[in-house]
Amino acid sequence: QGQLVESGGGSVQAGVSLRLSCAASGFTVSPRCMAWFRQPPGKEREGVARFIPVTGITTYSDAVKGRFTISQDNTETTTYLQMNSLSPEDTGMYYCAAARYCFWPLRQSDFAFWGQGTQVSVSS
DSSP: OOOEEEEEEEEOOOOTEEEEEEEOOOOSSOOOOEEEEOOTTSSSOOEEEETTTTTTTTOTTTTTTEEEEEEETTTTTTEEEEEOOGGGGGGGGEEEEEEOOOOSSSGGGGGGGGOOOEEEEEOO
C-alpha cells in the first residue's frame, strides 16, 4: 500500500519562496499522476498542480501559474512543489496525492493516495 509524506511547510512572509516535498514509498507500481492540492482556511480543497511522470507534462491552476513549479526526482520517489513569490492567498494546508491517472481540472475522486498535509502560512 503506497504512502505519501509531505514536508517543507512553514510560516513565512509574503514574497519569499518555499519548497514542499512529497516522499512516496510502498508503491508496487509508480503512480502515473502526482498532484498537489491545497485547502485554504474555511474553504474547499483545490487542485494546484499535477505532474505526469511518463511524459513530464505539468499543469497548474491559474492562481499559481508562473509562480509554482511541480517536479519529480529521477527515482520518481519524491515530488516537489517549488513555490515562489508567496502571498497570503497561498496560505493553507498543502496535500500531495497520487493516482493511476488524472484529468485537468483535477478531481479529488481520482486520487487514491493522500499525504497527511503540510501547513503553509504566509503573512503580509
